[in-house]
Amino acid sequence: MKLFWLVFILVPFYFGSNAQSVHNPFPQHIKYAKASIEPNRFSQSRLDHAIGIFYSEWKAHYIKTIPDKQESYVWFENKNDNKQSVSEGQGYGMIIVALMGGYDPLAKNTFNNLYRYFRAHPSNRGNHLMAWAQNTHDKDIDETSASDGDIDIAYSLLLANAQWGSKGSINYLQEAKTTIADIMRYDINRKTWSVLLSNAIEADSKDYFDTRSSDFMPADFKTFEQATGDTRWNQVIDNGYKLFNYMQTEYSPDAGLVPDFIIHLNKKPKPAPAHYLESVYDGDYNYNACRVPWRIATDYLLSGDARSKIFVQRINHWIRETTNNSTYNLSAGYTLAGDDIKDSHFEALSFITPFAVSAMVDKSNQQWLNSIWDYTVQFKLKDFDYYDNTVKMLNMLIISGNYWKP
Template sequence: MKLRDSYKPYPPAAMISIIVLVFALILSLTLAPVGHAASAGSGDGKDKPLRPFPQHMSYAEGSIKPSHVTQKQMDAEVALLYDQYKLKYIKKNPHNSNQYYVWYNDGGWNGDAITVSEAHGYGMMITALMAGHDSEAKKIFDGMYRFFRAHPSEIHPDLMAWQQADRDGAIIDVNGTDSAIDGDMDIAYALLLADKQWGSSGAINYKNEAVKVINAIMESEVHPEHFHLQLGDWVPISDSEPSFKPASRPSDFMLQHLKEFYKATGDERWLNVIETTYGIIHDVHTSYSPQTGLLPDFVYRDLDGTYKPVSEFEWTSESGHFLESEFDGAYNYNSCRTPWRIASDFLLTGDKRAYDQLSTLNKFVSEKHNAPHEVWSGYSLDGQTKLSEWDGGLEFTAPFMVSAMIDKSNQQWLNDLWDYHTEEANSTAVEWRYYYGNSIRLLSMIVVSGNWWSPTGVAATDIAGHAAEEDIVKSLAEGVVNGYPNGKFKPDEAYRARSLPLCWRRR
């Protein structure tokens, strides 16, 4: 195409994204960017939230929300669930009054342990998102940050030791003082949220602290050659047999987090991690769960470079299984989170690289079960074998609510799932409703109600089916463009100098 073609009022659709980038590159030298990665919108560090609950986000074009309840009713339900969650699980450190943690041992299965980094990451994200509803949100969040900093991994001090217990008048790290990647990723994301919620000019520079954690994850929890997410910072220095270095866990595939990490740091290795992660989802789905879309608890990189469920290998461990149980290669208590984690990425970014897997999963589960309470707590990847006697566990049902949002064909299923997860239907306080399910339920309801938001941008809402869709989504995911504030890109409209800064983000 000749240069003069770029001055047409309505340029060819396929060239829209190229023209946006060319003009934006020139203008970025003289025009102040909107949505700058270094904390645009940061406030004065006071308690007043800048993005108070509720937020009512516009998600990716084609996505849906429950149609039988109003937005006001959804907000009220989320607020109620949060209040119950806070009452039951958010605890002040009895030995240090300026620290808070999330109590996770209501099931009584973990000895005297009181929390883990997984729970802490959940709590920090939830608290940042619910500011505006909870006037104590910043105080609690800062207390959680201080608890996190009081319990560093012995391997990398910017990551969190994975488990704590209350012993002899102090909360101490137990069962090893190394990290688990899921908690670290959520803590980093929560700090990015806090930067946009309260600003970073107060006592805690949330943005700087987030970048420290993100860089530590890259340094100690990402495979340096293959760029898959590893299980924790203990993996690179482990000489155990079997080796855990080729292993990854699909429940850690927080793709939207990864995109935010790239935007926050500019470290292009995160783009490699994103590509690898999408590739694992695609390969495992097409090769091992083409009819169900179910992903295993753990995958392992074979010598030929492909990632496979760990059940495809023979393990020489004493137990005969890979790490946790005989169901490590099935859809179990780790991977039950994948519909929530992966679908959230589509809703916020519009990226369709995992759309087929999610669509297959939605079709499988909605056709297999007549109602949410019938959903199994664990499946073989072919969907034929039930792994537990329990049905209707919130940790399994709630993530399906998020994945159902990707397409209008799931409307009735989504409505049914919403009703099943209300406080009235399944009370948080009920003894046998435990931390894990209650936490995942609340986080999923935050997403479904439209109150899950990105620290840096919104999904494109007007590009579905457009010739430039793929280019725009990729540029959005990589932080090159932001779109207009309402998520629109107006791909068939002529661009003018005064509108380009709305879309452009300086690297």
């Protein structure tokens, strides 16, 4: 038993000692914004170890390399779908691997392979945007991009530059700047300064003034502005916060939620109707909007933006009250009124872990945050699919104080 615990403690440090040269090796233990919190039921080393173990499992299961090529992708893992990968997952994976540099001795090589796969599948508008999905024959399903995938990929390249520098075979910083420029040109509505659903949307498209709520990533946009000097990103941030405040006030005053899709931004914004794009729940808090607490709260943690804290605290108050502070009462989907949607009474980490990130903005949520962490780490990789496990991996990095801005 003593030998077991010795190995348990030393595994992360073994990897770190054999890692490639990095500037921000995992673990980082970032000091987030004032009054923010992290789980305090366990030591920092226990939190770090849980991440290291889960990362090793996640990487082994989801990072796939193309035979005879230096290209890797994040496996979509859906037996009922013809996709092998999507740009959303590629962005998630590139961020995760960059943050785990210094723990994973092959992180830079893996990142470069993920980068080369991204570049091997360019979009048809914006050469540095990624075609949104590939089939099991490694062919693009179509050549349009998905805005969230583009944004995360750009952010990951900035992380890679901060982690390993840009003097090697890939100029991460230049690649990031070129990708950010394409995002501004093709993924941003420059009338409402909102994020378009994809680069396929043009000014005469019927959905030009529509958006996916989870594509609003203010922490990323602040980094884009700093990296490029393009102050238009501030307009995207300001207008996004105004929109979210309006949606909370008008459509979800009790729960503080936003829907998966928001339409008519140029007139009177409102939730999308059922079957707008993906499902009957397109106007509810479902599998897209479930990421919003994580995306918005991260801005407070990294920058201290008060608008972020105000927004997520409304959600925190509601979710704690509606669950009676019990993680076992969490559901996978809600109406904007805060009621469970039909068939949502099951565990889904993509809903659970973002509530932990949002809880971090204020010490009044300490026990709730501890409970969500405990609840999350008990689940095994085999219990969930690509989406839930990958959102869990990203959110664990944030929750433990190991998410940083480049």
